Amino acid sequence: MLENIFALRDVISMCGGKIRGRKKIQKIIYILQELSDPPLKPYQFKWNYYGVYSEELANDLSVGESFGILKENEEEEYGYRTYIIEAVDSSNPTRLCRDQNLKSIVQYLSQQETRVLEVLSSIIFFKNEGLDGEELKGKLHTFKGHLAAFFDQAFAAYDELFQILH
Template identity: 55%
Template sequence: MLDNIYILRDIINIAGGHIVGRKKLQKIIYIIQQLCNPFNNPYEYRWNYYGVFSEELASEIHTGKVFGIFGENYIDEYGYRTYVIEVIDSSNLSDIEKNKQLKSIVEFLVSKEPRVLEVISSIMYFQSRGLDKLEIEKKLNELKGHLSSFFECAFTAQEELQILMGEV
């Protein structure tokens, strides 16, 4: 369990030492896991209103807070409370931060707006369930219609991620 917590810590370090938003963190980790899975025990995700969600990931962040690896504060943003997960203990960093491909992916994802990440992770979730692009677009319209203005950007970002992975 602690191995994954340290990997999470290193990913958050790559992201600048903090990530604004629990949902954003969930989406970033899901996308990373789908692309290159640096975790010893992959997180299990289920579908929820905000897209993919892992109870295990939420639990490990909490455990990391108990062990003093992570801190969590909140900020008021857009009229609601957003949590900032930050690294407190950066000792004994792993080699994961030397992985240039992972570093590029993390930096790319952190630069994206949470709603775009929500759509990207939804696309990847539906792909992992065997849906083709037309079926995915239908599902997105059905479940994420309120984010339709982000669909094109998300599909483009997913193509850019495939380029970063060397899959194109």
């Protein structure tokens, strides 16, 4: 159980030591899990209003905070509550930190806007459901139409990730 929490800590460390937003870490972990083979127990993700979501991941983040491995701070931003998740202790890194390809992907994802990651993770989810082309775009417009301004960026990010991976 703690192995995944230490891996989460290392992912957060690769993002500069903190990630702004619970939604963002959910999307980063989902994308990592689906596009690469990170050395951690896979999380079960389900479709949610905000896209893919894992209750197991949310629980591991909470346990990580309880053990003092992670820390979560609440901030008000534009009238909304945002959570900053920090890696408290980066000693004894997992093998995740030795994977330069994975590190490149994590750093690339951490630089993306959360809404781009929301669309990107939705693209991956729908592709995994067997959708492609116009069918996939139609599904995106149905479920993520409010984020249409980010569709092009998300498709570009998808292509960029495949260049990093191959």
